[in-house]
Amino acid sequence: MTIASPLRRIQRVRHELLRRDVHISRIEAPSPGFLSLTFASESLHSFVSLSFDDHVKLIIPDRNGATAMRDFTPTHINTARGELTLEFALHAHGAACEWARQARVGDAAVIGGPKGSMIVPTDYDWHLLAGDASALPAIRRRLLELPTGSTALVFAQIADPLDRQLPTSRSAAQVHWLTDARAWVDALRNTPLPAGEGFVWCAGEASVMVQAREVLINGRQLPREASRISAYWKAGAADFHETL
Missing domain, CATH: 2.40.30.10 (Translation factors)
Known part of the structure; x- marks a missing residue:
């Protein structure tokens, strides 16, 4: 269905x-x-x-x-x-x-x-893809799916420079590598966003994703119906997955 x-x-x-x-x-x-x-x-x-x-x-x-x-x-x-x-x-x-x-x-x-499956169309004006190491596989897959002419903003919290690897994308990708959660949240808060209709996707540790939702949905007032913010893991918990 x-x-x-x-x-x-x-x-x-x-x-x-x-x-x-x-x-x-x-x-x-x-x-x-x-x-x-x-x-x-x-x-x-x-x-x-x-x-x-x-x-x-x-x-x-x-x-x-x-x-x-x-x-x-x-x-x-x-x-x-x-x-x-x-x-x-x-x-x-x-x-x-x-x-x-x-x-x-x-x-x-x-x-x-x-x-x-939650199928997000690729023809949004821009796509915000953000998360920590647990989110990087999904971000990599999405970058391969986006078509020529699309815009992607990537915010990835990856401490080791050797792990900062993304595939070549047909989209115009603006990539921000961050070393810790505070810098990652600050980048979501302060980086200018393109004009037009965008889709926001974030995933990572539960407490950090709560901050991301506060910044993007409440602070920057991006539409909730055009966002997906998920807690892929929670410090101290096993087998944790939650959509916020």
Whole structure:
């Protein structure tokens, strides 16, 4: 079922919720703080992900032999080959990062979802993409999707310069690299925004996302219906995901 917003044309699409048994087919380290794992399975030939904002559940064993589940952005999908790539920000501590650091080609896992997609049109006048390391995979995917003639403003809180990597985008991308949360919030508050109709997407640590919402929606009075601000994680909590 698809529900379209008549004002902003955002579509919300539900998918059949499936669990797929997969195995690791390729491991890459694009930078010191990130690990890219590609999973393969015949079941991935039917995998559907329609939005950079999608997330799947990676289901893996933890150090105690129990089951751990964590949310990840599908960063690259090749249904013809039956492959799906997920990126892990290795600065984090937890079951998923520990598992990824020790992963070997052939290791098994289960992937669930995505259960739905929020499809944001690419023809907004500008796109604000902001977050910390946990948001960088989604930002990278969106930059690859944006067409020629679009404008992207990227605000990325990444401390290590070696991890500050973004793909070549057809959009006109204005990139702001910030080293800490305070500088990141200040940049959202003070950087001039282009004219026209824009869409705001932010993701990261819960308390910082509360500040982002205060700055962008209440302070800068950007329209709530043209924004998506999500807490991808919360300090001291496991398996946390919340839309603010």
